[in-house]
Amino acid sequence: MNNSFVSKETLNKILKELAAAEDVLLYAPVLNGKVLDFAEITDAEKIAISDDISYKSPKEAFMPQAENLMTFSEGGVLESAYDKKTVVFGAKPCDAEALRVLHAVLMTGKFQDPFFERRFENSVLIAVGCASEKPGCFCTERGFDKEFSDFSDIMLRRDEGGTGYTVTHLSGKGRELLSEFNETKGIEAAKRTAKAQGTGMKKLELDKSIEDRELFDIIDWDKATEICQGCGMCTFICPSCHCFDFKDVSTFSETKRYRCWDSCMYPQFTLHASGHNPRASVKERFRQRVLHKYLYINKIFGYTACTGCGRCIRSCPAGMNIKKIVESIMEVLP
Amino acid sequence: MNNPYLPVKTEIIDIVQETFSVELDVKTFKLRAADGAPMIFQPGQFVEFSVPGIGECPFGFASSPLEKGYFEITVKRTGKVTDMIHSLRVGDFVWVRGPFGNTFPLEAMEGSDLFFVAGGLGLAPLRPFILHALDGQNRAKYGKIQMLLAARTSMDHIFAYEYGEWRGAKDTAIDLAIDNPEPGWNEKVGFPHNLVKGMELDFSNMHAILCGPPIMIKAVQSSLTEMGLSIERLYTTLEMRMTCGVGKCGKCNIGKQYVCIDGPVFCMAELAKMPAEY
Numbered sequence: 001m002n003n004s005f006v007s008k009e010t011l012n013k014i015l016k017e018l019a020a021a022e023d024v025l026l027y028a029p030v031l032n033g034k035v036l037d038f039a040e041i042t043d044a045e046k047i048a049i050s051d052d053i054s055y056k057s058p059k060e061a062f063m064p065q066a067e068n069l070m071t072f073s074e075g076g077v078l079e080s081a082y083d084k085k086t087v088v089f090g091a092k093p094c095d096a097e098a099l100r101v102l103h104a105v106l107m108t109g110k111f112q113d114p115f116f117e118r119r120f121e122n123s124v125l126i127a128v129g130c131a132s133e134k135p136g137c138f139c140t141e142r143g144f145d146k147e148f149s150d151f152s153d154i155m156l157r158r159d160e161g162g163t164g165y166t167v168t169h170l171s172g173k174g175r176e177l178l179s180e181f182n183e184t185k186g187i188e189a190a191k192r193t194a195k196a197q198g199t200g201m202k203k204l205e206l207d208k209s210i211e212d213r214e215l216f217d218i219i220d221w222d223k224a225t226e227i228c229q230g231c232g233m234c235t236f237i238c239p240s241c242h243c244f245d246f247k248d249v250s251t252f253s254e255t256k257r258y259r260c261w262d263s264c265m266y267p268q269f270t271l272h273a274s275g276h277n278p279r280a281s282v283k284e285r286f287r288q289r290v291l292h293k294y295l296y297i298n299k300i301f302g303y304t305a306c307t308g309c310g311r312c313i314r315s316c317p318a319g320m321n322i323k324k325i326v327e328s329i330m331e332v333l334p
Numbered sequence: 335m336n337n338p339y340l341p342v343k344t345e346i347i348d349i350v351q352e353t354f355s356v357e358l359d360v361k362t363f364k365l366r367a368a369d370g371a372p373m374i375f376q377p378g379q380f381v382e383f384s385v386p387g388i389g390e391c392p393f394g395f396a397s398s399p400l401e402k403g404y405f406e407i408t409v410k411r412t413g414k415v416t417d418m419i420h421s422l423r424v425g426d427f428v429w430v431r432g433p434f435g436n437t438f439p440l441e442a443m444e445g446s447d448l449f450f451v452a453g454g455l456g457l458a459p460l461r462p463f464i465l466h467a468l469d470g471q472n473r474a475k476y477g478k479i480q481m482l483l484a485a486r487t488s489m490d491h492i493f494a495y496e497y498g499e500w501r502g503a504k505d506t507a508i509d510l511a512i513d514n515p516e517p518g519w520n521e522k523v524g525f526p527h528n529l530v531k532g533m534e535l536d537f538s539n540m541h542a543i544l545c546g547p548p549i550m551i552k553a554v555q556s557s558l559t560e561m562g563l564s565i566e567r568l569y570t571t572l573e574m575r576m577t578c579g580v581g582k583c584g585k586c587n588i589g590k591q592y593v594c595i596d597g598p599v600f601c602m603a604e605l606a607k608m609p610a611e612y
Contacts, residue, residue: 069339072386077429079340110595111580114337212589213609243584245577248387255386262583269585270575270611273391273413276548278574278588278611288611292587299590 004190006156007164010183012044017181018087019044027061028089029054038090049090051131051158053309057239058091062102062119065236066247066260069115073254082115086123087177094139094309096127096149098239103151104301105242115259124177127152128165136310138323141204144307148192154178155189166190204326205304206294210333215291219328225286227318232263234312234320235289240305243269264288290325338580341384341429343368346422347404352492359411360455360492361420362396364404368427372402377440377462378571378599381432382579383407388418392576394459394598395433400469408458408492434579435598438463438569443541446567447477451526451554453484453546457492459571459598460545468503477539479503484511484526484546488519509533527553530561537563544570548612555602568602572612588612 018026019042028047030039038054038061041047068080091099103120106113129147133139139146147157153174156165170178170189178184206215235241245262248255262269265285271277279285293305306322313321348364367373373381375395384390397406411420422428440463448467450460467476481500485491491510501508511522511529522529527550542558544551551570559565574586574593586593589609600608 072429076343077340079337106582109581111338111582113339113580113582115339211607213607216609242582245583245585246390248384248389250387257386262577262585264584272573272575273416274547274573284611288587291589292584296587296590300592 003186003188004167005159005164006167006184006187008162009164010181011156011165014181014184015047015089016044018089019047023084025061025084025086026089027058027086047089049128053092053094053130053134053137053311054090055311055315056237057095057098057309057311058088058125059095059098059102059239059241061086061088062099062123063106063116063242063244063259063261066258067115068256069246069259070257071254072257082118082122084122086119087126088123089126091125091127091152092130092309093127093144093146093149093152093155094137094307095239096125096152096155097139097144097307098305098309099125100149100151101240101297101301101303101305101307102242104303105297105305108301124153124173125151126154126156126174129155129157129168131158134310134314136313137308138204138310139308141201141323142304142306142308143203143205168192202330204308204323204330206298206326206329207333208295208299210295212291212295215295215329216287218332219325221283221287224325224328225283225320228265228282228286228320229318230265230267230282230285231317232265233315233317234322235263235265236261237311237315238306239309239311240293240307264292286320290322293322294326338431339578341382341390341431342371344428344430346424346426346428349422349424352408352494353490355487355489358454358486358490359420360408361411362406362408362458362492363419363422364397364406365428365430366404367430373405373430373433374402375399375405375433375462376437377466378437378459379433379435380459380576380579380594380598381405381407381430382434382576383419384429385415385418385422386429389415390429390577391415392434392579392594394571396458396461398465398469399462400466408455408461410455432579434594436596438543438571438599439601440466444475445477445539447536447540448479449535449540449542450479450481451484451530451542451544451546452481453526453550454486454490455492456544456546456550457483460543461493463543464500468500468506473504477505478536479506480533480535481506481508482511482522482526482529482533483508484513484529484550486513488512488516525553526550527557530554530557535561535563537561537567541567541569544568565602565606570600570602570605571598572600572605573598574612 106116153171155169352360393407396408577583581595
């Protein structure tokens with residue numbers, strides 16, 4: 001047996017210990033009815049190991065849907081404490097790549113986000129490569145490897161016999177975690193074999209040299225967005241969407257300030273106190289979603305904020321398809 | 335790591351009722367950190383101001399950056415948060431974080447004439463710049479200073495108690511305007527974009543700084559550029575919904591810019607290249 005191999009039994013034992021550990025939060029895919037979900041678990045038996053993609057992404061392990069940031073009281077303001085180690089098991093390479101985007105947005109630039117930072121620094125992301133692409137997936141068109149992301153801490157590839165996993169990437173944090181278990185002490189990442197993906201495929205992306213305004217009329221945005229209901233589901237299940245709002249919740253003696261996921265698909269997102277709204281229509285808002293992801297964030301932070309996980313396409317109640325919209329832009333670009 | 339989301343306890347040390355009518359109820363709040371630490375800012379920047387339990391809003395600084403003992407924000411009563419802010423009293427504590435955002439290019443404008451055009455509450459974010467330029471130690475750095483200060487009615491000019499002093503400054507001219515004629519009003523009547531056409535303006539070495547309702551900014555800009563002022567010499571400050579103030583929450587994003595980081599001050603030449611989503 002080579003020193004990159006982790007047997008199924010060993011992995012199960014590790015997950016069991018992590019799930020039971022009081023000082024560790026373990027996030028993993030679980031079955032919620034028929035839906036493959038991502039959740040915090042304390043019982044490793046509940047982990048649903050599957051090649052399928054979870055309905056929700058593991059984003060909330062790093063940026064919870066509602067996170068208490070601080071508490072105001074007579075005594076002043078107290079930043080909320082957080083010192084737990086988080087282990088995320090069963091993320092896909094597209095989820096790991098999306099975390100790279102969140103990290104770029106929240107941790108680079110003029111300011112850094114201390115709440116994201118402490119969760120990120122205290123986390124170990126264990127990703128498992130996909131054996132196949134699912135309907136709606138387009139990570140390979142986005143230029144990613146369905147089996148590999150080096151933004152994971154431990155990258156696993158299922159071995160074909162089904163007896164276990166090969167470690168294909170290890171970060172310092174990943175190595176540290178594995179060294180805590182006798183069975184995986186001294187484990188090394190296997191040499192990476194050439195990336196398996198189609199050749200001659202045009203990468204789905206927009207050139208950074210395009211002026212923002214050029215894309216405002218390049219396609220018929222009214223037509224492209226006419227079926228959108230503006231429900232915002234796409235932004236909530238997206239692993240790289242990160243826009244947020246603050247909400248205060250008061251009790252008799254104190255006020256807690258929460259950071260909550262928000263969505264560019266909602267009119268209130270940009271509504272001014274005066275009543276003026278810079279993005280008043282669904283067309284303008286969906287265009288913002290596409291261009292923020294594919295152009296603006298790439299210009300500002302260096303990454304396209306879409307990793308081709310396909311969640312928004314599979315889950316949209318109206319059948320919106322961001323991939324087709326970007327393709328239609330690429331077709332008419334000079 | 336310094337936490338940019340954590341606000342500082344701040345005391346309201348004075349409140350001035352600027353205007354008071356059903357349509358326009360504006361107050362200026364004079365503020366000082368509870369621990370007395372000065373707020374160091376430059377004209378154009380803003381703070382995130384919060385009343386716990388009600389929420390947090392961005393407001394541009396409205397006071398002189400040279401004043402180290404306090405700072406001011408001017409608030410129009412217009413919604414849930416501003417209703418609450420207007421009910422605050424002197425001695426109450428609020429929470430403030432900042433300063434955020436960029437500044438007017440003060441140094442780049444040195445040596446030139448300045449023309450401030452403000453509509454209504456739009457004068458508030460220009461006041462730090464005006465007070466900076468009119469201050470004795472800075473006045474010589476700028477040429478002639480002209481202002482067109484417009485409001486809906488004669489009761490709606492904010493900081494009106496200061497205009498006498500401003501008018502008294504060297505080589506400084508102020509035109510006041512209201513939308514419709516009123517008995518006893520001897521100054522200008524009309525909309526700013528029409529009024530500028532009748533003003534004596536020398537564009538040979540001038541920067542114009544505009545702030546007001548979006549429609550006023552657009553109309554004045556087109557009048558001034560038609561009259562011959564380059565858009566490179568026109569500046570404004572944008573209002574956007576801004577939750578975080580630090581370029582993360584996504585709300586103030588316009589194209590590749592975040593208004594809270596890359597603005598709120600923009601040169602019109604730069605704005606002309608941006609999507610018009612403001």
